[in-house]
Amino acid sequence: MPRLPHYFLALALSFVSGFVLAQDKPVAGVQSVNIQDVKPDASQDPNYAKQTNAERGQVQPGNNAPMWRQVGEGVTGYSSLPKSTDPEAGNLVQPFVQYPGSRLTTAGEAWRQVRNNLILPYGGALLLIVLGATAIFYWRRGTIALHGKPTGKMIERFTPLERSAHWTNAIAFCILAISGLVMAFGKFFIQPIIGNTLFGWITYALKTAHNFAGPLFAVSLVIVFITFLKDNMPRAEDFTWMAKFGGLFGSEEVPSHRFNAGEKVVFWGGVFFLGIIVVGSGLVLDKLIPDLIYERGTMQIAHMIHAVATLVMMFMFIGHIYMGTIGMEGAYSAMRTGYVDETWAHEHHALWAKDISDGKIPAHRTPQGAAGNPSVQV
Numbered sequence: 001m002p003r004l005p006h007y008f009l010a011l012a013l014s015f016v017s018g019f020v021l022a023q024d025k026p027v028a029g030v031q032s033v034n035i036q037d038v039k040p041d042a043s044q045d046p047n048y049a050k051q052t053n054a055e056r057g058q059v060q061p062g063n064n065a066p067m068w069r070q071v072g073e074g075v076t077g078y079s080s081l082p083k084s085t086d087p088e089a090g091n092l093v094q095p096f097v098q099y100p101g102s103r104l105t106t107a108g109e110a111w112r113q114v115r116n117n118l119i120l121p122y123g124g125a126l127l128l129i130v131l132g133a134t135a136i137f138y139w140r141r142g143t144i145a146l147h148g149k150p151t152g153k154m155i156e157r158f159t160p161l162e163r164s165a166h167w168t169n170a171i172a173f174c175i176l177a178i179s180g181l182v183m184a185f186g187k188f189f190i191q192p193i194i195g196n197t198l199f200g201w202i203t204y205a206l207k208t209a210h211n212f213a214g215p216l217f218a219v220s221l222v223i224v225f226i227t228f229l230k231d232n233m234p235r236a237e238d239f240t241w242m243a244k245f246g247g248l249f250g251s252e253e254v255p256s257h258r259f260n261a262g263e264k265v266v267f268w269g270g271v272f273f274l275g276i277i278v279v280g281s282g283l284v285l286d287k288l289i290p291d292l293i294y295e296r297g298t299m300q301i302a303h304m305i306h307a308v309a310t311l312v313m314m315f316m317f318i319g320h321i322y323m324g325t326i327g328m329e330g331a332y333s334a335m336r337t338g339y340v341d342e343t344w345a346h347e348h349h350a351l352w353a354k355d356i357s358d359g360k361i362p363a364h365r366t367p368q369g370a371a372g373n374p375s376v377q378v
Helices: 006-022 053-059 065-072 107-141 160-189 196-228 236-243 261-285 296-324 331-337 342-348 350-357
Strands: 154-156 339-341
Touching: 107 160, 107 296, 154 342, 160 196, 160 296, 160 331, 196 261, 236 261, 261 296, 296 331, 331 339, 339 342, 342 350
Parallel strands: none
Antiparallel strands: 154 339
16 A cells, blocks of 8 residues: 555644544643633632732742832843844833933833824924915915026936936835825824725835835935035025025026025935935834844834934925926926926026026036937027
């Protein structure tokens, strides 16, 4: 008779053992048991609740008031796990701290208070205020249109490299912003509508996208900074632009070079300063910084910094996105094709257009006939 395959033999043995257990017959070896039916022997003592800490220490070592008091105070016990991989393995409750905006309490509870009582409500409210103010401005002002007629003479505003860096960074930012907002506020607005199961899958997918878009955002941010650094250096004319707020509420814009003072504020405040904070805290949260001990307190502080910095970055970029799309005629086309009409250059960046007219700056930096360079009169 041929030998049965191993899985048939295992199936047969499993059936026999199950049958034996069903007949309540003793079986040698380890038997399964319902964890709900297991009770400590010490608790069966009628005087269990009346035992002193010393008496309980004899029958249940560690299950006494002094031990649990130490756990609540954040005392770290012994653990055989290495500190390099599990620095808090012997610690159940974090020590008392007081973060800005929290009470003096355990670090985990203090982090929860800051997140739930400050970052989420005030950050969400400010985000809605900025969006509402932008919508009102568009309703009252509309798209900033050209006053003069286009000449047909095109000036290269962005090279293919500059556009590639910008769009890569912009797409990564949108993925990070959307996924971050859903993870932070989705349980208030989305989860009640679509339910727990679908919301869980959506947040899991967005968290995965967040993890992949983060490094792309960091690398593209460095490229954007290096690429646009030269034309974002402060100039004396920027103070005049800031004093008049760029003429945004008037009929004419204040003359500026290739980038005006408002764009430079976004560059230095959003791309450089906040970029360093957002990327740095994100690297900590992803545990990508070598030789850093990743304790719970480290992650909590990194999360609070990351959340606040990203919200402020969103506030700044909302205005930038608005002006680059529906807020100004020709702005989106400039970043899509790389070119603007001569009239657009003179009306929105008069000093930059004058430098081009005087021959200080070339009208075309990309060689004629290259990809993306239109055949137009210059």
